[in-house]
Amino acid sequence: MxxxxxxxxxxxxxxxxxxxxxxxxxxxxxxxxxxxxxxxxxxxxxxxxxxxxxxxxxxxxxxxxxxxxxxxxxxxxxxxxxxxxxxxxxxxxxxGTKQVKESKIDMLTSLYENFKMKEGETIHDMFTKLSSITNELQSLGEPISMRKQVRKVLLILPKSWESKVYSITEAKDFKGADYGCFDWKSEDT
Known part of the structure; x- marks a missing residue:
């Protein structure tokens, strides 16, 4: 039709x-x-x-x-x-009903907690997938703070990013700052 x-x-x-x-x-x-x-x-x-x-x-x-x-x-x-x-x-x-919504939240939370960057995946693609999970959780009333999202990204970056991760975590501006959105398009692995 x-x-x-x-x-x-x-x-x-x-x-x-x-x-x-x-x-x-x-x-x-x-x-x-x-x-x-x-x-x-x-x-x-x-x-x-x-x-x-x-x-x-x-x-x-x-x-x-x-x-x-x-x-x-x-x-x-x-x-x-x-x-x-x-x-x-x-x-x-x-x-869905309250029960279905809670199941979706549980499933998405599990996806978030177990999220890993895939071999050969670009930072942009990884961040897009992670954002999809966190945005859906937000729409279901279960937001994940930007601080936790940034920490998650920094933890799952490949070894080749180790020096950059260290620099970011040690930067004065990083501690206690409002993270906003990183531009993950600028560098790829």
Whole structure:
């Protein structure tokens, strides 16, 4: 199934979704939410001002979330009636339940702890792989401090880097400093 034409070109939350004759259910929910976000009175239902403001904010949040996903993800959340339901559904789908999330954290922590630089691997490639692990842990709510990440990198560098590692660890600026991001592209093994 191809993506709807307006999804392929990009979307805007300021323009109504365009129906191209395909994916009606996808368009229908998006159009309904767009209309409600624009003006809840468009459905000719009487609410007091406080209700209308809450409803409009809810639909704006829902619309922005729906515009941020494609048709496959949309099919997963199309029955959700609020932005919170959509968010929770996507979160559970992609992060899993609390138990699944904890298992992912355990697996990633183990990968981090056992991480080694491979023979013939460049510093850049090694750091990219390590960053992928630490970024995923961060997104799951288990950040690893930059200090620990730098120490990890310094510990796993090959013997040929021994003098550089020694110089870095002995440098005055290194002790207690905010490490920021090293530029691992500059030198390769």
């Amino acid at each position: 191809a993506a709807p034409l307006n999804l392929e070109r990009g979307q805007s939350s300021t323009r109504p979704p365009r129906f191209n004759g395909h994916f009606y259910s996808w368009w229908k929910v998006r159009m309904h939410d767009y209309l409600m976000a624009e003006d809840s009175e468009l459905w000719d239902i009487k609410y007091d001002e406080a209700d209308r403001i809450k409803i409009e904010k809810g639909y704006k949040a829902k619309t922005l979330l729906v515009y941020g996903i494609g048709p496959d993800e949309f099919n997963r959340v199309s029955a959700c009636e609020s932005a919170k339901e959509i968010w929770d559904c996507l979160k559970t789908t992609h992060e």
